[in-house]
Amino acid sequence: MTNHAGRESWQQDRTAIAGIGATDFSKASGRSTLTLATQASLAALKDAGIDPRDVDGIVRCDMDTVRPVALADSLGVRNLTYWGDTGPGGSGPAAMVGQAVAAIQAGMATTVVVFRSINGRSGERYGKGYADDGRAGGGSTFEEFFLPYGMQTPGQYFAAVAQRHAIEHGTPPEALGRIAMACRRHANNNPAAQMHSRTMSMEDYLGSRMLSTPLRLFDFCLETDGACAIVVTTAERARDLAQPPVLIRSVAQSSGRDAQPGLMFPALLRPTTTSWSSKPLAETLFARAGLTAADVDVAQIYDCFTITTLVQIEDYGFCEPGGAGDFIQDGTLEVGGSLPINTSGGHLSEGYIHGMNHVLEGVRQVRGTSTNQVPGAQVSLVTSAPPPGGSALLLVAA
Amino acid sequence: MSAPTQARVLPVTDDPDSGPFFEAAARHELVIRFCGRCERALHLPKAFCPDCHEDAGEWRRVQGTGRVHTWTTVEHQVHPGHPTPYTVVVVQLDEHPEVRLLGSLPGRAEVRPDQAMEVWFEEVGDGVVLPQWRPTTVATTPDTATPEEDGA
Known part of the structure; x- marks a missing residue:
């Protein structure tokens, strides 16, 4: 039995994303994460037409090095009355927006900045994994069952998922390649994307260096320095601000059951390796929205790795379970195809701001301002992927 | 295959939840924790059974x-x-x-x-x-x- 918590009481379209802002994306920002967060937040507030001093809520990712009160100080906020964080990491951005929605609906804040700031290339590189020089695991991490066996990085975890998907469903590498190529082609039209000027063919994809079988270099996202921020407020107030409001039709989080403890590797011990909590999450998200997967015009699907996106395409119901290998053909995932994804280039080719750049691009699609605009886009999906849990947003025009 | 330039990663072996797994391994025994009441495997090892909500786990050789x-x-x-x-x-x-x-x-x-x-x-x-x-x-x-x- 699936629990659609809040399905009846969920209130559609009461809150809106009123502003978006980003820094440049680079390999070496030369700036602190606080400076990056401030820069992105000021850009989002300017976009919305809101005085930074009027911000009264801030939500961050639990892995961010910038704390809400520090950003409030930096923005000259008069008095922050709400702050929070969630995650872990990339499973969090849509849930971070959800916290802002909850705070606004509960009357704890009116104007909430949601941000992610990361020196992911010049600072701490997540791709280096979790093993250091000391003993591994313990303390409820359960990494003692993984790191000593050489399962040490996110890429290795997702490689084992991809291998299992190939075992169960015969998924060919070309399906993963078409995800990478869709992101790259969209990045080629987005001047802000780090891979703006570099094209990718299937030959390029298949010829890229194998890092952890069956995943190649081009299955991996781009460790990035940068920050992204948005401003959430009531739909009513958003109507009087600088931009056309982008309404939050629904937001959802889900753990699924038997999720296993820990951050990432224990998910290999769940009953299913190739379907995640994004599946029950999608049921809740669509039920709250009164929409189905068929209503989605454009999707920003979390892509730390190509396989992450492939599994979610199935979990969100865009094709049958196990059917992504057949569903993803040339052009399927590009503008003009049946499911345009990651229209800014995604983590694979724009930059890895840990899911927040996907929220910004989801907003642009509803506004009609993407560099890869889907004509007439009305329903815009943004996902933040498992493991361990996941979250997602459905955005619509006012 | 190149030679390792430093020691491999070793596990924490005295964690309250997982320590007995490694203590058994040191005796060359493979053990898994089970709920003593409903027999559900509690792996990764945890004290309480998610079904019975009892702290009745037992380590058993498998x-x-x-x-x-x-x-x-x-x-x-x-x-x-x-x-x-x-x-x-x-x-x-x-x-x-x-x-x-x-x-x-x-x-x-x-x-x-x-x-x-x-x-x-x-x-x-x-x-x-x-x-x-x-x-x-x-x-x-x-x-x-x-x-x-x-x-x-």
């Missing part, structure tokens, strides 16, 4: 045979104590298919889906022993003893 669930051959060097290439396998126990454990094989090991695997016990230094997995080398029947390294 047969050291399983099947390959998935794997990855790591080609990109990350940790200097784990020189590439090596192959990480995820093994599902025959006796308790809901339980999976990891193992590692040297090099680009030839691995097949559902390949039969057997446990062995690897001394990895500092008195630590890891339950490890390798392709089954001895024909076994359900009645034979667990094919452990030294017959322990």
Whole structure:
């Protein structure tokens, strides 16, 4: 039995994303994460037409090095009355927006900045994994069952998922390649994307260096320095601000059951390796929205790795379970195809701001301002992927 | 395969939840925690059963045979104590298919889906022993003893 918590009481379209802002994306920002967060937040507030001093809520990712009160100080906020964080990491951005929605609906804040700031290339590189020089695991991490066996990085975890998907469903590498190529082609039209000027063919994809079988270099996202921020407020107030409001039709989080403890590797011990909590999450998200997967015009699907996106395409119901290998053909995932994804280039080719750049691009699609605009886009999906849990947003025009 | 330039990663072996797994491994025994009331496997090991909500877990010795669930051959060097290439396998126990454990094989090991695997016990230094997995080398029947390294 699936629990659609809040399905009846969920209130559609009461809150809106009123502003978006980003820094440049680079390999070496030369700036602190606080400076990056401030820069992105000021850009989002300017976009919305809101005085930074009027911000009264801030939500961050639990892995961010910038704390809400520090950003409030930096923005000259008069008095922050709400702050929070969630995650872990990339499973969090849509849930971070959800916290802002909850705070606004509960009357704890009116104007909430949601941000992610990361020196992911010049600072701490997540791709280096979790093993250091000391003993591994313990303390409820359960990494003692993984790191000593050489399962040490996110890429290795997702490689084992991809291998299992190939075992169960015969998924060919070309399906993963078409995800990478869709992101790259969209990045080629987005001047802000780090891979703006570099094209990718299937030959390029298949010829890229194998890092952890069956995943190649081009299955991996781009460790990035940068920050992204948005401003959430009531739909009513958003109507009087600088931009056309982008309404939050629904937001959802889900753990699924038997999720296993820990951050990432224990998910290999769940009953299913190739379907995640994004599946029950999608049921809740669509039920709250009164929409189905068929209503989605454009999707920003979390892509730390190509396989992450492939599994979610199935979990969100865009094709049958196990059917992504057949569903993803040339052009399927590009503008003009049946499911345009990651229209800014995604983590694979724009930059890895840990899911927040996907929220910004989801907003642009509803506004009609993407560099890869889907004509007439009305329903815009943004996902933040498992493991361990996941979250997602459905955005619509006012 | 290049030589390691520093020690490999060793597990914490005295964690309150997982310590008994490694204590048993040091005796060359493979143990899994089960709920003493409903018999559910509590792996990864946890005190309370998620179904009974009882702290009635027991560590029990299990047969050291399983099947390959998935794997990855790591080609990109990350940790200097784990020189590439090596192959990480995820093994599902025959006796308790809901339980999976990891193992590692040297090099680009030839691995097949559902390949039969057997446990062995690897001394990895500092008195630590890891339950490890390798392709089954001895024909076994359900009645034979667990094919452990030294017959322990």
